Amino acid sequence: ETGVTQTPRHLVMGMTNKKSLKCEQHLGHNAMYWYKQSAKKPLELMFVYSLEERVENNSVPSRFSPECPNSSHLFLHLHTLQPEDSALYLCASSQTGLAGDPYEQYFGPGTRLTVT
Amino acid sequence: EDQVTQSPEALRLQEGESSSLNCSYTVSGLRGLFWYRQDPGKGPEFLFTLYSAGEEKEKERLKATLTKKESFLHITAPKPEDSATYLCAVQAMNTGFQKLVFGTGTRLLVSP
Numbered sequence: 001e002t003g004v005t006q007t008p009r010h011l012v013m014g015m016t017n018k019k020s021l022k023c024e025q026h027l028g029h030n031a032m033y034w035y036k037q038s039a040k041k042p043l044e045l046m047f048v049y050s051l052e053e054r055v056e057n058n059s060v061p062s063r064f065s066p067e068c069p070n071s072s073h074l075f076l077h078l079h080t081l082q083p084e085d086s087a088l089y090l091c092a093s094s095q096t097g098l099a100g101d102p103y104e105q106y107f108g109p110g111t112r113l114t115v116t
Numbered sequence: 117e118d119q120v121t122q123s124p125e126a127l128r129l130q131e132g133e134s135s136s137l138n139c140s141y142t143v144s145g146l147r148g149l150f151w152y153r154q155d156p157g158k159g160p161e162f163l164f165t166l167y168s169a170g171e172e173k174e175k176e177r178l179k180a181t182l183t184k185k186e187s188f189l190h191i192t193a194p195k196p197e198d199s200a201t202y203l204c205a206v207q208a209m210n211t212g213f214q215k216l217v218f219g220t221g222t223r224l225l226v227s228p
Contacts, residue, residue, distance in 0.1 A: 004159070031214060042120070042218040043160075043203070056215065090159050094214050103214055104150060107159030 002026055004108035006091050012114045013081065021076040021111045023091030031096045032074040033105060034066060037088040049074065050096050081115045088112050118143045118208050122219035129194055129226050137189040137202055137222045145209030149187050150216065151180050152203040160203055194226045 004025045013019050025032060034046040048056035049068040063085075065077040074091055092105040119142045129135055141149065148167055152160035164173045166182040173180050177198065179190040189202055201223045205216040 006159075033214075040220065042220050043205075043216075045215060048215070092159075096214065104162045104165050105214060105216065106162060107152075109157075109159045112157075 004091060004093055004106055006089075006108035006111050008111060009109065010112045010114075012116060013078070014116055015081055015083070017081075018077070018079040020078065021089055021091075021113075023074040023076075023108055025072055025074075025091075025093035025106070025108075027093055027106060029093040029095050029106075030071045031094045032068060032071070033092040033094075034074065034076050035090040035092065035107075037090055037110070043090065047076075078113075081113075083115050086113055086115045118206060118217045120204055120206055120217055120219035122202075122204055122222050124222060125220070126223040127225070129191075129224070131195055131226055131228050132193045134190070134192045134194070136191070137224070139187040139189070139204030139219060140185060141187070141204075141206045143206050143208045143217070147207040147209050147211070149182055150205045150207070151187070151189055152205065154201045154203055154221070163202075191224070194224075196226045196228050199224055199226045 007022045031050045033048050036044045036046055045058050046060045047066040052068050063080050067075040088110045090110045091108045094105040095103040121140045123138045148165050150165050151163040153163055154160045164180040169184045171182050177192050181188045201221040203221045205218040207216055
């Protein structure tokens with residue numbers, strides 16, 4: 001495996017279900033991100049983990065719960081979602097440097113989530 | 117508030133017809149500006165990083181330029197395989213980590 005992988009690629013869940021999205025990066029990076037991409041809207045940053053510590057929680061509802069057990073893996077646990085949560089969920093990774101050096105982020109293919 | 121505006125929203129070109137995509141930004145000190153390409157059903161693919169006004173970078177038929185207010189992605193003699201959505205993002209100086217602010221993208225369609 002190379003780059004950033006995400007599973008599953010597609011997910012349909014009811015509003016009362018609990019599911020998890022998985023992301024794995026094979027680039028040796030030490031920062032990982034979750035983004036939400038909806039039609040006609042810019043990518044929205046949800047969570048950032050740097051050196052396995054959460055450094056950003058961008059006012060995301062508590063029905064989304066991230067987990068970063070190590071620098072290569074990132075999870076997004078989902079429960080009691082709403083139909084408006086249907087979107088493409090993207091994982092990304094990057095290096096981190098001193099004072100937030102502008103390292104590029106590398107994205108996975110995304111999980112297309114549909115909440116019914 | 118940091119903001120990125122991309123134009124046009126959509127662009128249709130004939131193969132070989134050169135054009136430019138625009139990314140205007142408002143940021144409290146630019147740390148870096150990023151261009152990505154996104155194909156349908158896939159994640160964004162990194163293209164370029166620009167750091168300061170006057171900087172230019174090239175890759176095949178693509179050339180990115182940067183001024184203090186905007187960036188252009190010039191596409192020379194495009195081919196149908198260049199069809200994609202092109203995203204622009206900025207990172208501001210006042211963020212302690214790689215927080216990117218994205219535009220909504222330009223959908224490019226190149227017809228043979």
